[in-house]
Amino acid sequence: MGKEILTRCGYRCDLCLAYKENIEKEDKRQLLSDGWFKFFGFRIEPDDIYCEGCISSDCLTANLIDDGCPVRPCVIKRGYENCSQCDDFICEKLEERAVRLESIQEEAQEKIKRNEYHGCIKPYENIKRLNEQIKLQGQYSRMLNERIKPTEDIMRKFIELSQVIELWDKLIGNIESSYNLEKYIKYGGKNYGWELQYKKGRRTIISIHPERRAFTILFTFGRKELEGFNLVKNKISKKTLELVNNTRQYHDGKWIWLRVTDSTKLNDALVLLETKKKPDRL
Ligand code: SF4
Ligand code: SF4
Incomplete structure (x- = not known):
C-alpha cells in the first residue's frame, strides 16, 4: 500500500481492496465482496468491484463504487477537506456512511477474523479516524491533504x-x-x-x-x-x-x-x- 489517501468522509482509498491500484497489485475482490455482504449487507460481485477513488482529480467523471455518496458533495460545497473540519460533525449524511468497528462487532455472530477486519472494515472505519484528526488538529485545523490542491x-x-x-x-x-x-x-x-x-x-x-x-x-x-x-x-x-x-x-x-x-x-x-x-x- 502506498501513501495515505484520505477521502472526504474519512475512508482510506489506499487501504481499500476496491481501489484500482490495489486490484492491479493483488486482486482480493472475492474477500471484499464477501466482507461487504457479511458486515454491511450489500453484495457486489467481484468482477464489478473497481474504484478510481473519490478524491481523484477528475472525481466528477471517475469510476466510483459509491457514486451516490451524500457526504462528498457536501464537504466540497463547504470548502473543507473532510468532515473532521465541520462544526456539524457527525451529521445525518455522514451517519449514512459511518463505520464503527464496535457496532459491527456487536452485530456479528462470530469473532471477526484478522484478514476480514483489515480487508473489509479498517479502510472504512471513518468515525474513529475523523475523531483522531479532530484531536490532532484542534480548533485551527489546516489544509493537510496533499491530494486536494486548493485554489x-x-x-x-x-x-x-x-x-x-x-x-x-x-x-x-x-x-x-x-x-x-x-x-x-x-x-x-x-x-x-x-x-x-x-x-x-x-x-x-x-x-x-x-x-x-x-x-x-x-x-x-x-x-x-x-x-x-x-x-x-x-x-x-x-x-x-x-x-x-x-x-x-x-x-x-x-x-x-x-x-x-x-x-x-x-x-x-x-x-x-x-x-x-x-x-x-x-
Ligand atoms: S470504494 Fe471508497 S474507499 Fe474504496 S477506493 Fe472507492 S472511494 Fe476509495
Ligand atoms: S455537514 Fe455532514 S457531510 Fe457535510 S461536511 Fe459537515 S459532517 Fe460532513
Missing part, C-alpha cells in the same frame, strides 16, 4: 469566519499593492499543509497557511532581519514581541509562526513583513 478562493473559503477572511483580504491586498512578488500555492508537507507563498526569486518573503477560523504566517528572520526588527519592536503588540523573543534561534535565524485572528495581529504581521522586505511601492 486561492478555496483557501479563503476554508477560513469561514468573515472577520478573519477580511484580515486575509487586507493582507493579500497589502502585499499585492506594495510589492512585486511571485505568488505560489505550495504543499509544505503533512505537518504544515497547503500555503500561499510570495517569493522574490528564490527568496521566500512570506508563507501564509489558511486555517479554520484563522491563518498563520511564517516569517523566517535571519541575523539582518532580527537586527531590523529591534528598530521596530515598539510598533508591535506585547504578545507578538514575546512570540518573537521566545522563538528559538537556529544557526540560520528564527522561524516565527504568527497566527492572525484579529486586527492587532494583522498589524503586527504587516510590521514583520516590512522588516522582512521594504515595500517596492508605498
